[in-house]
Amino acid sequence: MLESVYVSYVEDAVTFWGQAISRIHDISELSDKLDRTCPTMNPVFATPDPDKIYGGMFTADKCWYRCKLQKMLNDDQGLKFLNQLIADKKVSVQQKVTNKDGTITGQVWHENIDVGEEVANKGFAEKCKHVSSPEVKKDPSVCALKTPSPWASRKLEKPPMREPKTLPVLNQNTINHKESNTWMEVNCRNGFTGARVRSPDVNFGNTKQDSRLLEEIKLLKNERDSLIGKSSRLESQINKLQIDLQKEKEVSEETIHDLEGNLQSAVGNKLKSLASKIEILRSVSSSREESLNVFRAATHRRENANVHSEDDLLQAVIVVTEDKLVSPSSLSNLDETWAKYNLAQETIKYCSDVTKLSLLINGRDNVQQELLSAVDCFILEVDELPLDARATDLEALLLALESVYGAPCDRKETDAVFDDFHKWKQAKMEQFTCVRNDTDNSLGTLSSWFCSIKEFFDLSLETSLESSEVVGNIDETLDQIESHVSKELDVSLVEHDKADRQIIIHAYNRVVQCIHEELHLISLLASKYSTSTEFKKSIVEWIHRSPNINQLMSVKKTIKGLKSQLRWKLVERSSMEDSEESNETILAELKEEIRMLRNTIFSEIFREQEEYRTLSSLVQKWFPELPLIHPEAGILNYMNSGGLLSGSVERDLFDAEPMKELSSKRPLVRAEIENRMVLLKGYSVGVDTEENVVERAAKYKQVWSSLKDDSGLMELICLFFCKADPLVYLIVPFYPEESLGAVQAKNTLTSHETLKVMSGVAHGLQILHAAGIIVGALHENNVFAVNREKGIIGDFDFTRDANQRSSITMVGFPHVTAPELKLGHTATESSDMYAYGCLLLWLSLGDAKITRKQDGTPDLSQLTLDPKVKSLLSGLLCCGDRLRAEEVKAHEYFQEASILCSTTSDELGENTPADFA
Numbered sequence: 001m002l003e004s005v006y007v008s009y010v011e012d013a014v015t016f017w018g019q020a021i022s023r024i025h026d027i028s029e030l031s032d033k034l035d036r037t038c039p040t041m042n043p044v045f046a047t048p049d050p051d052k053i054y055g056g057m058f059t060a061d062k063c064w065y066r067c068k069l070q071k072m073l074n075d076d077q078g079l080k081f082l083n084q085l086i087a088d089k090k091v092s093v094q095q096k097v098t099n100k101d102g103t104i105t106g107q108v109w110h111e112n113i114d115v116g117e118e119v120a121n122k123g124f125a126e127k128c129k130h131v132s133s134p135e136v137k138k139d140p141s142v143c144a145l146k147t148p149s150p151w152a153s154r155k156l157e158k159p160p161m162r163e164p165k166t167l168p169v170l171n172q173n174t175i176n177h178k179e180s181n182t183w184m185e186v187n188c189r190n191g192f193t194g195a196r197v198r199s200p201d202v203n204f205g206n207t208k209q210d211s212r213l214l215e216e217i218k219l220l221k222n223e224r225d226s227l228i229g230k231s232s233r234l235e236s237q238i239n240k241l242q243i244d245l246q247k248e249k250e251v252s253e254e255t256i257h258d259l260e261g262n263l264q265s266a267v268g269n270k271l272k273s274l275a276s277k278i279e280i281l282r283s284v285s286s287s288r289e290e291s292l293n294v295f296r297a298a299t300h301r302r303e304n305a306n307v308h309s310e311d312d313l314l315q316a317v318i319v320v321t322e323d324k325l326v327s328p329s330s331l332s333n334l335d336e337t338w339a340k341y342n343l344a345q346e347t348i349k350y351c352s353d354v355t356k357l358s359l360l361i362n363g364r365d366n367v368q369q370e371l372l373s374a375v376d377c378f379i380l381e382v383d384e385l386p387l388d389a390r391a392t393d394l395e396a397l398l399l400a401l402e403s404v405y406g407a408p409c410d411r412k413e414t415d416a417v418f419d420d421f422h423k424w425k426q427a428k429m430e431q432f433t434c435v436r437n438d439t440d441n442s443l444g445t446l447s448s449w450f451c452s453i454k455e456f457f458d459l460s461l462e463t464s465l466e467s468s469e470v471v472g473n474i475d476e477t478l479d480q481i482e483s484h485v486s487k488e489l490d491v492s493l494v495e496h497d498k499a500d501r502q503i504i505i506h507a508y509n510r511v512v513q514c515i516h517e518e519l520h521l522i523s524l525l526a527s528k529y530s531t532s533t534e535f536k537k538s539i540v541e542w543i544h545r546s547p548n549i550n551q552l553m554s555v556k557k558t559i560k561g562l563k564s565q566l567r568w569k570l571v572e573r574s575s576m577e578d579s580e581e582s583n584e585t586i587l588a589e590l591k592e593e594i595r596m597l598r599n600t601i602f603s604e605i606f607r608e609q610e611e612y613r614t615l616s617s618l619v620q621k622w623f624p625e626l627p628l629i630h631p632e633a634g635i636l637n638y639m640n641s642g643g644l645l646s647g648s649v650e651r652d653l654f655d656a657e658p659m660k661e662l663s664s665k666r667p668l669v670r671a672e673i674e675n676r677m678v679l680l681k682g683y684s685v686g687v688d689t690e691e692n693v694v695e696r697a698a699k700y701k702q703v704w705s706s707l708k709d710d711s712g713l714m715e716l717i718c719l720f721f722c723k724a725d726p727l728v729y730l731i732v733p734f735y736p737e738e739s740l741g742a743v744q745a746k747n748t749l750t751s752h753e754t755l756k757v758m759s760g761v762a763h764g765l766q767i768l769h770a771a772g773i774i775v776g777a778l779h780e781n782n783v784f785a786v787n788r789e790k791g792i793i794g795d796f797d798f799t800r801d802a803n804q805r806s807s808i809t810m811v812g813f814p815h816v817t818a819p820e821l822k823l824g825h826t827a828t829e830s831s832d833m834y835a836y837g838c839l840l841l842w843l844s845l846g847d848a849k850i851t852r853k854q855d856g857t858p859d860l861s862q863l864t865l866d867p868k869v870k871s872l873l874s875g876l877l878c879c880g881d882r883l884r885a886e887e888v889k890a891h892e893y894f895q896e897a898s899i900l901c902s903t904t905s906d907e908l909g910e911n912t913p914a915d916f917a
């Protein structure tokens with residue numbers, strides 16, 4: 001049976017007393033009762049009678065075990081060992097058999113330690129053999145009745161004294177009766193504890209004396225332990241000091257050894273150190289010469305600034321002050337005369353009284369002669385100035401300075417900073433000159449000494465010098481030379497302090513400002529020079545005559561006659577086609593004549609456009625009176641439409657083919673002009689909307705003209721009004737089946753093609769938005785993928801403004817209307833970018849179903865997209881601040897667009913119709 005026992009007292013090397021853990025509460029309760037009843041009584045160490053009552057108290061029954069381990073060999077040392085091992089600890093006891101002499105054979109463990117095995121291994125006891133006997137009794141209670149009292153043989157003798165231990169308070173429900181599985185043999189007997197009773201044999205005086213002795217012994221023991229601790233600490237400190245002393249001794253010996261070695265090579269070390277510094281000083285001197293070049297590369301400048309490091313800045317100050325380019329004296333007179341001339345032109349341009357026009361023209365002509373004279377003087381003066389060379393030098397100087405001193409700050413400086421810089425530079429140079437002279441003098445002394453030494457040690461020469469005179473105080477000389485060289489190096493390589501840097505920065509900022517001012521002056525002179533030479537070249541032709549519109553009117557007359565012939569030919573062809581006796585050969589010849597006649601008419605229309613361009617240029621530059629003198633020519637109409645409007649083009653001139661599949665809302669026909677296919681798009685207009693249409697179309701045309709095929713926009717070729725119906729026609733290039741809707745329906749774009757196409761569309765939006773033009777309705781039908789590579793924005797309805805265009809509901813996907821437009825807000829650049837994002841999402845996913853969030857924007861979180869595409873779309877398909885067109889172009893998604901977009905304007909030439917303008 002496995003039982004947990006609390007070891008209360010160790011008697012000798014093989015004997016200990018312990019009480020069962022299961023009875024710990026009974027013993028604790030009994031002890032409390034004894035203490036309360038007789039708190040001053042000592043225990044009885046005789047053999048108590050279990051059936052008697054002493055002092056009214058009962059003895060403890062069956063609560064204590066006296067366990068004897070193996071045969072004892074060494075009592076004193078064994079007692080101490082066993083006491084340290086299990087005293088006041090819990091052990092596990094498993095009883096095996098009960099012998100006839102009352103002993104119990106069992107196994108004892110403490111945690112994972114075999115107690116008997118440990119005692120035997122230490123040599124304090126011998127293992128006992130397992131004993132079995134026919135008289136063995138299996139019942140522990142029977143053993144307890146026959147077991148003598150623990151101190152029966154000692155009578156009234158007291159057991160050895162030890163400090164009392166407090167019994168642990170345990171929860172009986174948590175006691176583990178099987179804590180170990182491995183056991184050895186021990187001898188155990190049941191016993192009794194001494195009852196706490198009154199006894200006449202007890203000596204109270206001895207008990208108190210023993211208590212005091214125990215207290216004194218305890219104090220002495222504590223003092224001894226304290227002294228032992230102090231002794232250990234002192235011993236540790238002594239050991240550490242001895243180690244430190246040994247280290248210091250080794251360092252001292254090593255230092256003495258190094259000093260002895262240095263003494264043997266003192267002169268050599270001094271010369272070696274001096275030579276090393278001289279070598280550095282020589283390299284600094286070399287870089288000093290390089291730094292004098294103002295236009296040197298930044299890599300030639302050393303990181304540690306030397307005394308000549310600001311020589312380039314000093315030279316730059318000289319360049320921008322002493323060599324500064326001065327404005328020519330004729331410039332002021334030229335500007336005044338130009339102002340008078342422009343005022344005269346403006347007065348003519350807005351003159352509404354034709355009777356005063358001739359007087360204004362005469363006054364303008366007089367100013368024109370004056371201007372021509374001022375231009376001649378200005379041109380002669382500027383021809384003497386080296387504008388190009390000076391600009392090149394200044395730009396090179398600016399680049400060199402920025403590479404050395406970095407970007408300048410925006411602080412405005414005055415020329416006074418140059419005076420501060422000159423004073424600072426002069427002081428630095430004087431300091432350096434003084435130091436350098438000291439260095440040169442001391443090095444000269446050393447050179448003379450070496451010459452004397454060489455002469456003295458040359459045995460082939462006779463010398464009158466003695467050894468003491470030759471050697472002299474060479475150590476002092478070397479120390480002095482090294483001091484001078486070190487001082488020069490300090491001056492040469494020292495970093496500037498804060499005050500020095502401020503002086504340099506202010507001077508540098510002012511130099512940069514002077515350079516920019518002079519470059520601006522050069523640019524201004526070059527621009528005025530170009531304008532002046534153009535004026536002189538152009539005005540010479542018209543100085544004694546005025547332009548006329550005779551050539552334009554002649555072309556108009558020719559066109560009118562050709563159109564009359566065309567109408568007769570068309571009537572003749574219609575009659576022949578309706579006739580039952582028509583001749584096919586004659587009909588074919590007639591059709592060819594009509595075709596040739598149409599081409600001739602369009603050729604003359606092109607000539608008319610050229611004449612209009614020439615006259616428009618003359619009006620804008622020199623003769624604003626032309627539209628007022630010749631209103632019949634319609635020059636102002638041409639100019640106000642940006643060259644789009646043509647009065648000679650008519651609907652009947654075209655052999656048009658209806659294109660109902662492209663548009664069911666308005667007339668849309670396809671026609672051919674000189675073997676080029678174009679579309680004629682008709683829009684209904686009224687008297688109050690004609691002017692708005694022309695104005696919007698002209699603005700669009702002007703934006704396209706700035707970059708033309710590189711604008712990302714579709715060209716507007718021509719605009720004309722129908723004489724019979726309230727319609728306005730736009731002529732645009734025809735891109736068959738190349739709108740995004742048609743391309744995706746036929747053969748969807750690849751990811752690379754989508755990248756290139758949408759890059760072009762983003763560029764087109766950037767151009768339009770920069771000019772203040774809002775598309776309002778960007779969708780798959782007015783965005784084109786030309787050759788599946790070049791994306792352009794097609795024409796849109798100029799009869800409506802951006803808000804009116806955005807109100808048109810698109811059917812089907814992509815749903816490109818921005819959420820704010822649905823709430824009635826006006827169309828903006830941001831709403832165009834939302835539509836752009838919808839198109840990109842559509843091209844990326846096709847017709848896949850897309851869920852929308854509560855605010856109406858697509859939910860991108862659940863979509864499988866390229867991370868770059870998703871990042872771009874997140875900035876477009878939102879309700880907050882959206883990406884602008886230029887930010888879209890700069891997005892990482894389009895970084896490779898420049899490589900992939902290899903299409904040029906030449907490759908698209910065959911698909912571009914002839915330019916009417």
